[in-house]
Amino acid sequence: MNTWVKVARYNLMMSANYLVLPLILPFSFAVGAVTVGRSGHNAAGYLLSFVIYFAMLGMQTIGRSLPFGLTLGASRRSFYFGTALLGMALALVSGLVLTALQAIERATDGWGLSMRFFRVPYLLNGPWYATWLTSVVGLFALFVYGMWYGIGYNRWGLLGTLAFIAVQALVVVAGVVVVHFEHWHVWSAAGGSFAGLTALGLTGVIAALAVLLLVGGHATIRRATV
Amino acid sequence: MTPAISCAGLTRRYRDHTALDDINVAISGGTITGLLGRNGAGKTTLLRIMAGQEFPTAGSVRVLGAPPAENEAVLRRLVFVREDQAYPDLKVGQALRAASWFYPNWDRALASALLDDFGLRAHKAVKKLSRGQRSALGITIGLAARAEVTLFDEPYAGLDAVARQVFYDRLLADFAEFPRTVLLSTHLIDEAAAMFEGVIVLDRGRVVLDAAADDLRGAATRVSGPCLAVEALAAGRPVWERRRLGSQASIVMVGPLSADDREQARSSGLDLTPLSLQQIVVQASTGVLAPADEASSETERTSA
Structure with a gap:
């Protein structure tokens, strides 16, 4: 058995973490259905609760499983990519579930309530393959993002994690400033804007981001100690 | 022959202290070696670096001929049982099953026999185990993995005397059948002394003693009795410790005792007590042996 697969199976042994996933959907759906009249x-x-849990899962895999994982003789690299493999498998299955539920929602005119739950405007609102692809890429990116937080906490503790968040905030602010600056000069001239990006185009951007996150997480775990 | 584990100039500095300072050791394959020293001497840091869980600041470590860090060819032939092992939310049986996937020589029958010996139940959650039971789980993994290099760091913290004896017996029995390189860090030196072929003593991050256990047995003797007689016997020999109370003296004398020495001691009314390994380690840790080269040459002299 490949070490990555062993690591993925080892992570799955903490089944309680993963059993929460199928429970979140009906719970948040019920809340949505009850409040659908009030909130439009x-x-x-x-x-979002389902999506965010993916980041939490990624974080938990590092904090809880890493020390014993390394004791079992997995290298940091195998542990990292084995765990990411599990994240990808979970994202693939979850993406299928979301796509299927979206199809049912369409067929039943929003579960008979004219409710939009699985048809997220703009993002998850296209053909089934686009919904599947976008949700898989998005969920995987969040899982890897969560792993990176877990690794950062392992290496640098709470202060380091706060610094990590601060740096990201700075990057986002800098990005916004640059975009606005560009907007005045180039952006509008090129006729470009985020509104011009299709959902699939945005999926491509998220996929590129996921690759960056994967590389960043791997660079961080290489010197992690337990 | 290439040693199973070797360290050259191994140093690990943290912000405010040096945990390991220029460690140079070579451990032969197929031996059981004791890694001894006081709390904070650097034993755990050394073992963690050998297991690839920590990185040295300087120097190098080779396990089975290659650096262990991120090297799965080495890591799957090495098991490290540590006192403070953090486990995720697993049951005992799951922890063992996961270990069986990773270790190619895993012996399922030995693992279940050890569970029985230690009274561990497979369906019990690891987080609900007592300290001693967690130690027993670590020992079970360490022995059943049957890894070519087996590192134990204080493996029996919290274990009762009976369970510790189970550990010694099982280790020796399995070692006889499947020889491997075992490095065992412990504070219960006299209990484990009989198993050791080699002894490495660390103190404040430095090796203060690195010798064959046989060379150390009888290497030093406590001589007690009338001052003049004690001094006469010890004349010209290295002495580690001197105590005097009135006309009585007690010294720790290094070197073998000949038949003539014993006869002289008997006729002078001297009491001779060979130092146990634990007492020698205590002496080493109080600094009388440092540096290590001197210590090993002393032991060589005594064995000659």
Whole structure:
């Protein structure tokens, strides 16, 4: 058995973490269905809880499984990519579930309530393959992002994690400033904007981001100690 | 022959202290070696570096001929049982099953026999185990993995005397059948002394003693009795410790005792007590042996 697969199976032994996944959906769906009248017919925001849990799962795999994983003789590299492999498998299956539920939602005109839960405007609102691809890429990116937080906490503790968040905030602010600056000069001249990006185009951007996160996480775990 | 484990100039500095300072050791394959020293001497740091869980600041370590860090060809032939092992939310049986996937020589029958010996139940959650039971789980993994290099760091913290004896017996029995390189860090020196072929003593990050255990047995003797007689016997020999109370003296004398020495001691009314390994380690840790070269040459002299 390949070491990556062994690591993925080892992580899956902490089954309680992963059993929460299928429980989140009906719970947030129920909340969405109950409040659908009050909050308009768009309850897609509740889907966020499911999505965010992916980041938490990624974080937990490092904090809880890494020390014993290394004791079992896995290298940091194998542990990292084996865990990411598990994240990818979970994202693939979850993406299928979301796509299937979206198809049902379409067929039943929003579960008979005219509710939008699995049809997230703009992002998850296209053909089934686009929904599947976008959700898989997005969930995987969040899982890897969570892993990176876990690794950062392992290496630098709470202060380091806060610094990590601060640096990201700075990058985002800098990005916004640059985009605005560009907007005045080049952006509008090129007729470009994020609104011009299709959902699939955005999926491509997220996929590129996921690769960056994967590389960053790997660079961070290489010197992690337990 | 290439040693199973070797360290050259191994140093690990943390911000405010040096945990390991220029460690040079070579451990032969197929031996059981004791890694001894006081708390904070650097034993755990050394073992963690050997297991690839920590990185040295300077110097190098080779296990089975290659650096262990991130080297799975080495890591799957090495098992490290540590006192403070953190486990995820697993049951005992799951921890063992995971270990069986990673270690090619895993012996399932030995693992279940050890569970029985230690009274561990497979379906019990690891987080609900007592300290001693967690130690027993670590020992079970360490022995059943049957790894070519087996590193134990204080493996029996919290274990009762019976369970410790189970560990010694099982280790020796399995070692006889499947020889491997075992490095065992412990504070219960006299208990484990009979197993050791070699002894490495660390103190404040430095090797203060690195010798064959046989050379150390009888290497030093406590001589007690009338001052003049004690001094006469010890004349010209290295002495580690001197105590005097009135006309009585007690010294620790290094070197073998000949039949003439014993006869002289008997006729002078001197009491001779060979130092146990634990007492020698205590002496080494109090600095009388440093540096290591001197210590090993002393032991060579005594064995000659």
